[in-house]
Amino acid sequence: MDAKLFHDQSLNFSxxxxxxxxxITLGGSGFILDLxxxxxxxxxxxxxxxxxxxxxxxAALGYWVVPLLQALKTGQIIREDGPQAHLKKAGTPTMGGIFFIPVAVVVACIFSNFAQDVVAVSALTLSYGLIGWLDDWQILRRKSNKGISPRMKLILQIIFAAVFCLWLMFNRDSSITNITFPWVNFVLPLGFMFWPFAGFVLVAESNATNLTDGIDGLAAGTVAIAIFALGVLISPSSPELMIFCxxxxGSCLxxxxxxxxxxxxxMGDTGSLALGGALAAVALLTNSLVxxxxxSGIFFVETLSVMAQVSYYKATKGPDGKGKRLFKMAPLHHHLELTGWSELQVVAVxxxxxxxxxxxxxxxxxF
Incomplete structure (x- = not known):
């Protein structure tokens, strides 16, 4: 879509x-669906x-935690090669996942009477949040965009994914290894191959939500919609996990x-990695991978844009060591910004x- 045309025809979002x-939409939907x-x-x-x-x-807790994060000098380090409009965000507190993720976990555990599945998903969510916190803390300590190494982050994600899959293996029957395609009533039996696939889903989903967290309100809002919908879908068979979702x-809102x-x-990696892990863990427990x-369409496209950008750059690299870019910048939301979309327009769409x-x-x- 032409950027100028989009600007001319768009609403003035705030x-x-x-x-x-x-x-209002999610709260009202929840009320109606409950009835x-x-x-x-x-x-x-x-x-x-x-x-x-x-x-x-x-929301109430944020009025205490945000000033505390400011006092602790947890200001975000902004990439110099990113959209220039983002440079003014330097110094905005990060690591916000430390307060909204625990609220959800505590409420879900109490309301579900500490149901085993909820405790397991909560543990995975907090574990991925811990990985994110380590990354955020290293970024702040070094005062650069470099947190823990990508390799170390991946290793930790795989370790926690493996622990969750081992728990799942001993607490579910063999039917868990079948992927159900509800529209065509087709079941794909994966057998033992389900377990490395499950680990991949956990790692990939957490990294996908992490990549999506690059514009004010983008990751929090899209995850709020996705996990609310997932909760609605699993409510008949897994009411406890519905409460978690x-x-x-609600915490995202x-x-x-x-x-x-x-x-x-x-939210920092503390929040974004935890959110993806939570989505994947609930889907694995409830056979809702499809x-x-x-x-996760938005998260999937955002991830694909990064993969395509890197692959195209390497494939077109010339003798000077420089390649061509498929997008102005990846992930996709940054490309849209650089073509003329405002942050609010990207978020709204x-x-x-x-x-x-x-x-x-x-x-x-x-149906």
Missing amino acids: GIGLASLLT MANRMPWYLNSLSLPLLLCAVVT ASLS GFLAHNRNPARVF ALFIL FYAISAILALICFLGIK
């Missing part, structure tokens, strides 16, 4: 307007109560009160696409 609209499923919205085992409680608690979606444009805090693939994917997934699987 960060608070987008965040409020998303919160349709004969669940009272104010019950612990509903979609509405954990979502709204986590949203309110996280609703709680994490509460975080948006501070992360929406212009952001007062960034649904996860659809709901990505939210809309995420909502459409959620609706397609829900209608396709349910």
Whole structure:
């Protein structure tokens, strides 16, 4: 789409307007879906109560944590080769995942009466959050964009993924290794190959949400939509994990009160790695990998844009050691910014696409 045409025809979005609209939409949807499923919205085992409680608690907690992060000098280091408009964000506190992820985990565990599946997913989520925290801490300590090495990050992700898969192996029957395609009523038996595939899904999903976290409110909002939809889809068979999904979606919405444009805090790898791990862990436990693939459409495209950029650059590298770029900058959201889209326009369009994917997934699987 032509950037100028897009500017001329677009609405004047605002960060608070987008965040409020998303919160009202998901909160209202939860209320309606609870009533349709004969669940009272104010019950612990509903979609509405954990979502709204986590949203309110996280938003309120942010008014204490964000100034604390500022006082601790956790300001984000901005890439000099990125969009020039981002340079003004230097010094904005990062590592915001340390307050909104635990809120969701605590509420989900309490509301589900510490159900085994919820505790397992929570442990995986916090473990990936810990990897992200180590990376964020190293970035702040070194005052550069270099955190822990990519190799070390990958090794830690694989280790925690392997532990989760081992737990899954001994707590589920052999049917867990079958991937179900609900639309065509087809089952793909993977057998032992399911386990390395499951590990790949955990690592890939966490890195995909991490790549998506590059614009104010983008990752928090798109994950809020995706994990809310996943919670709705699994609610009949896994009500405890539905509570977890609703709680994490609510925490993302509460975080948006501070992360929406212009952001007062960034989630950092502490939040983004944890969110992807949570999505993947829930999908693996509930045999919802096909649904996860659809709901993660935005994260998938963002990852593909990075892979395509790197591959094309290497393939076109000349004698001078320089190659050509497929995009102005990767991931895709930065390319769109550099072609003339504003941050708010990118976020609005990505939210809309995420909502459409959620609706397609829900209608396709349910009906």
